[in-house]
Amino acid sequence: MQKRKLRRKFLHDGSGQLTYEIREIVSLAEQFREQGLSITWENIGDPIAKGEKLPDWIKEIIVDLVKDDSTYSYSSTKGNPQAREFLAQKVNERGGCTISADEIVFFNGLGDAVGKVFGYLKKEARVIGPSPAYSTHSSAEAAHSGYKHLTYKLDPDNNWLPDIDDLRRKVKYNDSIAGLLIINPDNPTGAVYPQYILEEMVGIARDHRLFMICDEIYGNIIYNGSDTAALSQVIGDVPGIALRGISKEYPWPGARCGWMEVYNQDHYPAFKTYIETLVNAKMLEVSSTNLPQLSIPRIMGDPRYQHHLEARKEMFAERAAEAYKIFSSVDGIKVIKPQGAFYMTVLFDDGVLTKNQRLPIPQADIKALLQENTSEITLDKRFVYYLLASTGICVVPLTGFASDKHGFRLTLLETDDKKRRQTWQTIAHNIEKYLLS
Numbered sequence: 001m002q003k004r005k006l007r008r009k010f011l012h013d014g015s016g017q018l019t020y021e022i023r024e025i026v027s028l029a030e031q032f033r034e035q036g037l038s039i040t041w042e043n044i045g046d047p048i049a050k051g052e053k054l055p056d057w058i059k060e061i062i063v064d065l066v067k068d069d070s071t072y073s074y075s076s077t078k079g080n081p082q083a084r085e086f087l088a089q090k091v092n093e094r095g096g097c098t099i100s101a102d103e104i105v106f107f108n109g110l111g112d113a114v115g116k117v118f119g120y121l122k123k124e125a126r127v128i129g130p131s132p133a134y135s136t137h138s139s140a141e142a143a144h145s146g147y148k149h150l151t152y153k154l155d156p157d158n159n160w161l162p163d164i165d166d167l168r169r170k171v172k173y174n175d176s177i178a179g180l181l182i183i184n185p186d187n188p189t190g191a192v193y194p195q196y197i198l199e200e201m202v203g204i205a206r207d208h209r210l211f212m213i214c215d216e217i218y219g220n221i222i223y224n225g226s227d228t229a230a231l232s233q234v235i236g237d238v239p240g241i242a243l244r245g246i247s248k249e250y251p252w253p254g255a256r257c258g259w260m261e262v263y264n265q266d267h268y269p270a271f272k273t274y275i276e277t278l279v280n281a282k283m284l285e286v287s288s289t290n291l292p293q294l295s296i297p298r299i300m301g302d303p304r305y306q307h308h309l310e311a312r313k314e315m316f317a318e319r320a321a322e323a324y325k326i327f328s329s330v331d332g333i334k335v336i337k338p339q340g341a342f343y344m345t346v347l348f349d350d351g352v353l354t355k356n357q358r359l360p361i362p363q364a365d366i367k368a369l370l371q372e373n374t375s376e377i378t379l380d381k382r383f384v385y386y387l388l389a390s391t392g393i394c395v396v397p398l399t400g401f402a403s404d405k406h407g408f409r410l411t412l413l414e415t416d417d418k419k420r421r422q423t424w425q426t427i428a429h430n431i432e433k434y435l436l437s
Helices: 021-034 056-066 081-094 109-119 135-145 164-172 195-207 269-284 290-300 304-327 364-372 379-391 417-436
Strands: 104-107 126-131 151-155 177-183 211-215 240-245 258-263 333-335 343-348 407-411
Touching (some): 104 109, 109 258, 109 269, 164 177, 304 417, 343 379, 379 417
Parallel strands (some): 177 211, 211 240
Antiparallel strands (some): 104 258, 333 343
16 A cells, blocks of 8 residues: 655654653563463552452442542642642651642652653753653653653662762753652652751752752652652752552552652742643643542541551561562572662673573563564563563563663562562562573
8 A cells, every 4th residue: 555645744753752661561471371371460560450459448438439429520730739739748747848739739640740841841841750760751751852861870889878979960061950759668669868968959959950859659658668758858949749559658650640749940930831831731621530539538537547558558568578578589680679669670780691591481472582582672671571471470670660681670560469579589580590591
């Protein structure tokens, strides 16, 4: 068939930067499943899909809200006033920067917020973020600019903490950088930044007149005694945005309910105009979903909520220790015990991966599909694909997180204790087999 051209080029220059390895690997996994392979999904951070149950008291509050006819109305453009008042009070109780309810803006999940935060920047204004990077941030920043995401290094030899010298040097010598992105606790590494690290990063932003963005979606999933702080507690007079939500915390990922907290906009006219632009963009959508917003004061304000958070912290701390014990005994890899969120990164030692390593694939049709998909890919992705084809376990390659290091991310979410240990032991055993093949 003859191919025809349209009148004008209309595709955005950054369209090729929109990648999301966490879900892209699902396409290959589904093809394997069609051939009869049972898949163990370790690729995505959905606690509900891995068997976690909301406490009954939380469900009862949501059921009561569903019975209330007002639940089905629009919310205000920025979000439900009572929810915003409640959240602003929580920020102010932390100490540090104080805000009003007008400086809380709701979105349909943090993916919606991230898309707008990056989408309304000038193309020439860059935001530097961590590497490894969470794909939603790195892809959105790269897409808005049309270039590869700018990153500073997280150092696996220093508990995956930011390399402050690398960050300072890159900011100093690249005047296109307008913003600094932090993810704390971090996804994909599970690192939690000590307060002194956060203060150094704020200092860099202040010295170079940058605004800050801090993804704090896992801010209430911190364990193992980490000394950290919320952005609001350390930001001082620097303009910034913190991103939070309920998807990982209740957990209720299907609610698609996240919000941004805006700091110091009144001191910086250009930043205030930028925030007003984000609110106007939200106004064109009318509002975000009302029901989950209405639940926030009732659930987070309930005396049982703090116990709920503490129980989950303890649960993930135990699983992090369990995963660390299994993987730290394997030669050829490096693991750092997570201190927050519910992920762990397994890093391959330099030089241990080659293009000739393999795992046994019993089914000929799956082996053929694998061979079609393993040419011209990174060495860690090649391992991940072989692991998937051989065992059905689906993890995410580290190079899919805007990283030049080879490894993969797994989750701490499986609620079936026997299955969780068996999955991790199977991965560990297959690393050994692959590296020796």
